[in-house]
Amino acid sequence: MIHVDGLTKRYGKATAIDNISFTINKGEVVGLLGPNGAGKTTTMKILTCFISATAGRASINGHDTFDEPLKVKEQIGYLPESCPLYHDMDVATYLAFAAEARGVAADKRKLAVDRVISDCDLGKVTRKLIGHLSKGYRQRVGLAQAMVHNPSVLILDEPTSGLDPNQIRDILALINNLGQEKTVIHSTHILSEVETTSDRVLIINNGHIVAQGTPQELMARSSGTTVYLTVKGADAQAQLSGAAFVKQAEKIGEGKDGFIRLAVQGADARDVSLDLFKMAKEKDWLVSELKAETASLEDVFAKLTRG
Amino acid sequence: MKNAFTIFKKELRSYFSSPIGFVFIIFYLLVSNAFFFFVQDFFKQGQVSMRGYFAAMPWVFLFFVPAISMRLWAEEKKMGTVELLLTMPLKEWEVVFGKFLAAFAFLAITLLFSLTIPVSLAYLGKPDMGVIVGSYVGALFLGSAYLAIGLYISSLTENQVVAFIISLAVIFVLLLIGIAPVWLNALGTIVSVCEYISLLSHFNNVTRGVIDSRDVIYYASVIVLFLYLNIKNIEARKWR
Structure with missing residues (x-):
């Protein structure tokens, strides 16, 4: 469960998000929607403890992102925007590193890595260098590292950006699948994605939440x-x-x-x-x-x- | 500590994941050996001593050690991987320490290959092995201090070349202040302060094979100070 209360982040004089509040319940898939620069990534960076908020609080499964960052980080899997990975590592080595760094016990590591390799369909490229992979495969490696420790909360920043339509469909199917047992928050500016995957949508613009509801509820608010x-x-x-x-x-x-x-x-x-x-x-x-x-x-x- | 070891393994592997690591080691050995055997004319000196080798070390390290440390943070920042690294359940000091240890290990491995020199000396005559061992330990202290400085500077930029040049410049100044004030003897206390701060003056004992606790404390302080600044700088990302 993700709870955000009055979250504000200012970079110098620029306000990236302004007094945002929302709650995401366990097992919900929520799409964070908004134009570029709306504050989606900033919100996610605060949730993952990469940066701190200027004001307000955020908690994940009851752990405050400011007071207990390690506890929060243990609960989450994070795929940052543009999917940064170590290009000089091969897929299996990288996932083993991610598992170790995310605290998967040594005797369960191989199993965890094998599980995400099959979940993300990476079997064909396990020994390839990440730098040599196509964008679609890299994105899947990014998802795999976010799930390798079987976290209860997944935070995915534009998981489908730069992919071709088939790859997008695969990733969305994966997110749909994950949503059955995990809490997922993902950002996008492609609307058809949230229509098919998300239980709920938060639309943010200029650092404010301008609307939230199920995709159907939101459509009903239109001109008809x-x-x-x-x-x-x-x-x-x-x-x-x-x-x-x-x-x-x-x-x-x-x-x-x-x-x-x-x-x-x-x-x-x-x-x-x-x-x-x-x-x-x-x-x-x-x-x-x-x-x-x-x-x-x-x-x-x-x-x-x-x- | 376990987490620092995880980072250590990742970083050390990264040094050898491309030919660059090996090229670096070979280049270092070529330069340092050429310096010792030819520039300093080892064969005309008629002494089986490595004193000249270690005397040149602060200057050889000046170019080589920043090259070891430059990528450690700068590349993570440039590639964006720093965001993943720092959202893993690791403490900031564990990441910094793991990176430092990996760089230290790489430096130690490089120096390990230079052991061909003392082996050659032992073959040619009877070198004082105590002095040589002491000097190697001192060289590791010196290199570690350079690494701590370079690692910190790498965390300030996302450009490896900038990290290299600034590290080199900072270390160069810290070396020079050990010599320059000799011309300014009139200034008295400033000279002794500069000498105390300089990375170079503390290395003079080392080349004689003496490990003085004051020098050890000095190098340890430099290392701790810059690792601390590094941790603080990584933590400060949250507030920018």
């Missing part, structure tokens, strides 16, 4: 469903704007033969495509497009972080 309608009929736009179920009908384009393209928003943010169809039928309009689009997490994100 927009229906795109390409129609030909006498005075169609004016009549639509006047209809009771329409909040707004905006002309966004002009087609051939007198067709116009409209973006229609329903009065109560619901999908009004059926109403539109019925109305067009009644009025005998010609319809060449009728498409409903629900706002994605992307829209919510853009709305929240662009002000």
Whole structure:
């Protein structure tokens, strides 16, 4: 469990995070979302005891990051941004070092290393130098070292950055898997990732938490469903704007033969495509497009972080 | 202590994970042996003594030892691995001490290969082995002091070359103040203070094979001081 209360970090005069509070329960996978420079990495660096907060407290499984850094460090596995590793070590040697440094007992070390090698699918590269590995493999080595001591909390800073779509899918599947028994906090700015992996999302911007909730809850906060309608009929736009179920009908384009393209928003943010169809039928309009689009997490994100 | 040993193993392995470590040792042996046998004209001296070898050591080490210590922190900072290292459940002093020990071990291994000289001397005549052993111990103290300084300076930058040059400059000054004030004899107490601070003046006894407790205390103090500064500097990262 991760508990953060009133956390603030200032670098000189610049405030990286400002009075952030949140709690992540055991077994939860939480996505930390935000544009670059929002304060995601700073938050993670404080949680891992790499840096100290200017004000506020953070604790992991009840151990305070300031008072008991060693206890905290024992509980966590950390994958820093850009996945720094020793390029002159081979994978197996490096993981054995990580296991030893993270306090895995000597007689269990080999087992621990073998387990993460199989979990992260590193079997083919155990004797290769890390410096010679592809980005995807390096990322997996980074994940493996974070899990080698079987920590209860995983802190992953952009675990999928720079990977190709297949690799991203693999890593996300792994995180999903881990989430069944571990507390995971991972940061990203790719929204589809949190939609599929996270139980909950924290959106941070300019050092503040601007929204939190399940991906579904957040999407519900958006402007709702927009229906795109390409129609030909006498005075169609004016009549639509006047209809009771329409909040707004905006002309966004002009087609051939007198067709116009409209973006229609329903009065109560619901999908009004059926109403539109019925109305067009009644009025005998010609319809060449009728498409409903629900706002994605992307829209919510853009709305929240662009002000 | 167990954790310091973990770091020690990682760092020592790293010295030999590329040919650089071996190249370094060979280069050191070439330079120091050439200096001893040819520049100092060992064969014309008619003495089986290593005094000249050790007298040159503060100056030979000036170039070689900062090269051993320069990467220890600077590379971790540049690669970002420092973030992983310092978020492992290790205490700061354990990491610093482990790195220092590894550098010390590498220096000791390098010196081990120079034992061909005393072996040759024993073959040529009857050298005073007590003096030679004493001088080797003294050389390890001197080298350790250089390493502690270099390790600390490496923690201040993420550029190995900068770490090397600044370490060299600092050690150079600490050597020079042992000689320069001789020209300024008028200044009295300042001269003796400078002589006390200088890494060089404490090494003079060593070349005669004498291990004086005052010199040991001096070198130990330099080592402890710079390792302490190093630990404090690593801890200070949290507040930047």
